[in-house]
Amino acid sequence: MGKSAHSKSAIVIGSGFAGLSGAICLAAEGYDVTIIEKNSQTGGRARMLEASGFRFDMGPSxxxxxxxxxxxxxxxxxSLDDYFHLQRLDPSYQVIFSGEDALSVPADYEALKKLFESIEPGSGTQLDAFLREARYKYESGMQHFAYKPGQSLTEFIDPKVFRSLFRMDMLTSFSKHVRKYFSHPRLLQILEFPVLFLGAEPAKIPALYSMMNYAxxxxxxWYPQGGMHCLVTALTSLAQEMxxxxxxxxxxxxxxVQNKKVKHVHTTRGCFSADIIIAAADYHHVDRCLLSPQHSSYSDHYWETRKMAPSCLLYYVGxxxxxxxxxxxxxxxxxxxxxxxxxxYNTRSWPEDPLFYLCCPSKTDRTVxxxxxxNLxxxxxxxxxxxxNATIRNHYFDMLIKRTADFCGExxxxxxVFRQSYAHNNFVEDYHAFKGNAYGLANTLKQTAVLKPSIRSKRVNNLFFAGQLTVPGPGVPPAIISGQVTAGYIIKHYNKRVYESVI
Structure with a gap:
């Protein structure tokens, strides 16, 4: 691993956003860090697929x-400008309600208010009120909650944090909260779509997540010219610079594991060791498959009873x-x-008539x-x-192409000229994703903060976790935060050996 005789060393398993973030943070503190990545690219779910002259972001868009x-x-x-150019999209997106009926959501806030007003009189003023609350949740959440390691409720014993809890709407459903302000079905769909991937129906997601509407x-x-993978490239470059x-x-x-520490990391390219291990790969896979049962933090029953966010069926089409x-x-x-x-969320079945999302980055970026x-x-x-299986994938592909063609009128x-699918089996094969999940654990109240799988192994002193199955949760910014949180916890507690007294 090329470490000096006196420096601290760390191995990070997995090079998704959380792994890259954690590795960068430890390297900045003087650790000799090695990232071990299963695939041929860094980025985890945010890898890039190049084929037939197209460049597809495989995951986050x-x-x-x-x-x-x-x-x-x-x-x-x-600065981000050192790595890529970021531009704001306008319109932000469009919502298609039928082959002839589509609504563009403008980036400009005053134009957005006028759009709301045109659909439901009075909703422009209501949007102001709704987003004031959402801003408070967003800013409080980012300041007081997102960067907490989730190790103890004592993390939240702070007058400012405690006061903010009362305004975070943790016990009110998102669906009920939105309907306090709006009633038109189209506005409700626009406002509820960001929570579709959080792991439950809007009626079962805390109103806290109106913070997503503020975001x-x-x-x-926004869009990084060159594609979302440019962010992966930037983080990878920063890691190597460090x-x-x-x-x-x-x-x-x-x-x-020997004497409650990971002694050796066995890989397809030999055996490695380090003072610290951060597992930024799939938490369940590391906990239940890479460790012996006596060293696992959670049982099979625990994992089977977790409520998961959705997986997805993807197509990359040119x-x-x-x-x-x-x-x-x-x-x-x-x-x-x-x-x-x-x-x-209920029947756990393939949908008969699904909603779907279509990204066409070639509208913004000539290079893809x-x-x-x-590029679709x-x-x-x-x-x-x-x-x-192939039959299911072909069925939905034909459906999506027809609906897209109906909307486009051609x-x-x-x-x-190019087509490739990606679904549950691929998530398992490429990432060892638990149940083929794409978005981690559902963001329900019972799976928040200290109730998520811990960033610190319960039975192995030098093993820590980062990524979408632990705090703060799924998504690109949360994953970057996750790596920071885990690295920060290690720097603060492991260096001082404080963690040994609380395990």
Whole structure:
């Protein structure tokens, strides 16, 4: 690993946003850090697929909460401008209600208020009130909660934190909260869509998550020129600038524990050791498969009773024509939201008539598709753990292409020059994702903060966790925060050996 005789060393398993973030933070504190990555690229779910002249972001495609990412780079004396150009999208996205009926959501707030007012008289003023509350939740959440390691309720024993809890609407449902301000079905769909991936129906998600609406409508939807993978490239470059070593195409298959510490990390390229291990790979896989049972923090029963956020069925598609009616982000909401949500969260079944999301980054970025062509990324949110085979994938692909063609007013089937699907089985194969999940644990009240899987192993003193299955939760900014939180906890507690007295 190339470490000096007197420095502290760390191994980070997995190079997603959490792994890269954690590695950078430890390296900045003088650790000799090595990232061990199973796949041939860094980025985890945010890898890039290059084929037939197209460049597809394989996972995240929404760039929200830009200040979190900016602040991370600033912490290390860098600017995002050192790595890529970020632009705000306008319109932020469009919502398709039928083949002829679509609504563009403007970036400008006054224009957004006028749009709301045109749909439901009085809703412009209501939007002001709704987003004032949402701003408070967002700012309080980011200041008092997002960066907490979730190790004890004592973290929240602070007058400011305690007061903010009363205004966070933790016990009111998101659905009920939104309906205090708005009643028109279209406005409700626009406001409820950001919580679709949080792990429960809006009626069962805390109203706290109206903070997502503030991130959407006030902080904006952005795009890094070159694609979301540019953020991965930037973090990877920063890690290497900080001296982090990268081992790609290297899978960890066992953690050997002796005297309550990981002694050896067994991989397909040999055996490694370090003072600290951060597991930023799938938490369940590390806890139940890489460790022996006596060293696991959680039982199989614990994992089986966790409520998971959705998985998804994805398609990466290249077409050899331009599609004028599409925007960068397109939400196809022609079908019933509640029926699809019930398939995800209640019946755990494939939806008959799904809502879907279509990203067309070639509207903004010339580099992601050959001239005169479009880069299409389709996503259907689904329940985790569903059967996954070619027949199912082909069925939904044909459905999505037809609905897209109906909206665009032109046939697409003869214009497809590249197509690749990605779903549950791929998430398991590539990331060892528990039940093929794409978005981690559901953000329910019973799986928040100290009730999430711990960033610190309960039985192995030098093993820590980061990523979407622990605090603060799923999403690109939360994953970056997760790596910071775990590294910060190690720096504060492990160096002083405080953690040994509380295990």
């Amino acid at each position: 929404w760039y929200w909460m830009p200040e979190v990412i900016q602040q991370f780079f600033k912490r290390f004396g860098r 959407d409508m006030r902080l904006g939807t 001296g982090v070593d990268l081992l790609l195409d290297t899978e960890v298959f066992k953690l050997n 077409v050899n024509k331009k599609l004028p009616r599409l925007q960068h982000h397109n939400l196809f909401f022609e079908s019933d939201f509640s029926e699809h949500a019930a398939c995800i 598709a050959p001239p005169g062509m479009e 990324f389709f996503l259907i949110p689904t329940a985790p753990g569903l059967p996954d 046939d697409l089937s003869s214009n497809i």
